[in-house]
Amino acid sequence: MKVIKPLSLLLSAALLAGSFSGCGEKSSGGTADYNWSNVAIGGGGYITGIVYNPTEEGLAYVRTDIGGAYRFDKAQDKWVAITDCFGGDEWNLIGIESIATDPKEPNRVYAACGTYMGDNGAIIASDDYGKTWKRFDLDFGCGGNNSGRGVGERLKVDPVNNNIVYFGSRNSGLWRSEDYGESWSKVESFPVKGDYLQEGNAIGIMWVEFDPATDDVYAGAAMLGGECIYRSKDGGATWEALPAIPSGMYPLQAVISENGHLYTACSDTAGPNTDPKNGAVYSLDLKTGEYKDITPALDDNHYGGYGGITLDNQAQDTIVVTSLGFWDDRGHNIYRSEDGGETWNALYTKTEKNYTMDVSEADWLTWGREEASIGWWTAAVAMDPFNSDKVSYGTGATLYSTVNMTDLGSGNPVTIEFDAYGIEETAVFDMVAPPYEEGKPQLYSIMGDLTGFAHIDVTKCPDDAHFMKNGNPTSVDCAWLDSNYGVYTSESKNSLVYTTDGGSSWQVIKRLPEKAQGGSATMSADGKTIIWRPGSIGGKPYVTPDYGETWYECKGLSYGARIEADKVNPDKFYAVSGGMLYVSENGGKKFEPTGAVLTDNSELVAVGGMEGHIWSYNGSYPMYSEDGGKTFTVLKTANATALGLGAPEKKGGYPTIYIMGNDNVSGNDSPHGDGIYRSTDKGKTWQRINDDQHLFGNLTSSITGDSEVFGRVYFATNGRGIVMGDAAEK
Secondary structure: OOOOOOOOOOOOOOOOOOOOOOOOOOOOOOOOOEEEEEOOOOEOOOEEEEEEOOOOOOOEEEEEOOOOEEEEEOOOOEEEEOOOOOOHHHHHHHOEEEEEEOOOOOOOEEEEEOOOOOOEEEEEEEOOOOOOOEEEEEEEEOOOOOOOOOOOOOEEEOOOOOOOEEEEOOOOOEEEEOOOOOOOEEOOOOOOOOOOEEOOEEOOEEEEEEOOOOOOEEEEEOOOOOOOEEEEOOOOOOOEEOOOOOOOOEEEEEEEOOOOEEEEEEEOOOOOOOOOOOEEEEEEEOOOOEEEEOOOOOOOOOOOEEEEEEEOOOOOOOEEEEEEOOOOOOOOOEEEEOOOOOOOEEOEOOOOEOEEEEOOOOHHHHOOOOOOOOOOOOOOEEEOOOOOOOEEEEOOOOEEEEOOHHHOOOOOOEEEEEOOOOOEOOEEEEEEOOOOOOOOOOEEEEEOOOEEEEEOOOOOOOOHHHEOOOOOEEEEEEOOOOOOOEEEEEOOOOOEEEEOOOOOOOEEOOOOOOOOOOOEEEEOOOOOOEEEEOOOOOOOOEEEOOOOOOOEEOEOOOOOOEEEEOOOOOOOEEEEEOOEEEEEOOOOOEOEEEEEEOOOOOEEEEOOOOOOOEEEEOOOOOEEEOOOOOOOEEOOOOEEEEEEEEOOOOOOOOOEEEEEEEOOOOOOOOOOOOEEEEEOOOOOOOEEOOOOOOOOOOEEEEEEEOOOOOOOEEEEEEOOOEEEEEEOOO
16 A cells, blocks of 8 residues: 655654664754644554564553554553654655564664665664664665565564564675664575565565564564574574475564474565465474464465464464455455364354444545445554454554454454544645644545545544545645635646535536646635646646536636635636746636745745735745735745645734754854754744654655744644644743
């Protein structure tokens, strides 16, 4: 699901460059205290790994492909992000290849960071549950968003000598740390690197596991010939190959029981981008070296492979396995055995349905169905070591957990609940936050994979009715005088779509003046007029006053014009075209130059409640006009790569201004550098409101304040969803 390339590198993170950079060390950068959270969606991206700590109840971690790592916070009963210390310059480290928790000292956690193999990765280590980190830079890459990202955990802590940690890389062999992750060296005795490539990417060493009875260490490598599993009985000094599995099959994940069995979930590809056509589940008796094929056979029309496997810590013969590449309409199947794979039960067969989905807390996951799908790409799976009824698994969109897994096979259906509260992994393109009344949208947003949402309440996951789900979106806007009116464009047959009921329903404009997709749309202050700029190379803007019944060419503008609606006067629009500012006073049918000169890449933001007031920014000094764009005042107090407005500090005052940018300007002897800033005095002075603990990975150039709540800001990220900040109470 997540194959989105980085959208921008807007902010640079001021991280140390040494071998042990303090990713989590406190910074004195911020000048305004903020509390950070997210606009609630509920996942939205691929959960690639789940790890429970076996000794501290309630402690768990998840990793994502482009959105960092999370820890479950028992006190808050939600997931909290633990890798937000990486920013724009180090956006690549927000993709997590693997994560490991220490069974002896649960406060210790490790993560292998790197989104794509093209850039070098890093291994980070924490002794305070991920609040602060030490970092070791690798001279090779990790592939948190490459093919095979759902294989087992490449990082593993030795449960006896927990100062020892192993890491299986994709193309540079097996590595080990003997000092809690502060330094790493290659295990030269390990005989293979893995020779299977998928989509041009090495899969390498897919997992490391320890035998709980002997502390022997095992590693699984993607080898074409089937000799994939290796064991060391002497702490990694020497290694032996275990009996081969069938050639062309890869043990993607493995677990080892206390009674001496190694169970593997195998497929003929490493997934998820390249679907497996075949797979198997094997049990290896570690004493005899004999394999046994224990693949579930339950008449469920299964094809493809097996991606995830987990073991019940309270019943060592109980295992749970997930399908992979099985595109059944109900979703991937999940299988459970209580006798080491001799017999199985499944969530469904051809004739039986043994589960119910509960997504009431994130109803959009029904995706237009009567009942939500079980999910797809379910490689990440883990059983709570303290609760055999709870099996958590990741999908391409969210995280689920079972409530009563031990009932599977009893005739009582297994309840599967949404369990991603706090995890936000969408790649957001744009947002608009209009004034709102109860029951009307507070926020419209568009994003990769999911299209977008109309949020009635930004603190609650949307329902399915307010889920756009229509192609790859390119722009979004809404009426400032009534937030029930909204519009978005997408690169699909339904290029231009609008709502008049706050996103409860969406209408497609079928009559377009050009055969083009995407582009951008601007909506008048009252929502009755839409200006559409087609996505074609030479597309000029068109305006419709009746939702596509009639169209007029916007005279005076050339192709590529950037258009903004006045937020008071429904007949007034502004545009940047050919390096000039234009204004229309007749509903967008004709634009006239104001005489002001702007760069072609300038963006416009109109001020709510103030006709003729607009802001412009282009990466340098922002500026504003109070006379409809005839003249501008340039502010040499900051540089803005994105700018938005929000509620004023005092009722009736001037809106609060928020920017992505910096205060590295002439005359500022103590700049705070790149970050998120706000101004409550019309840009005369600025406060940096984030700090080096809160950089949020790769940011996208979209920011806005809430129109009703002073101090609340929203900004877009590529992987961390819509970040929401609220001013801390004094």
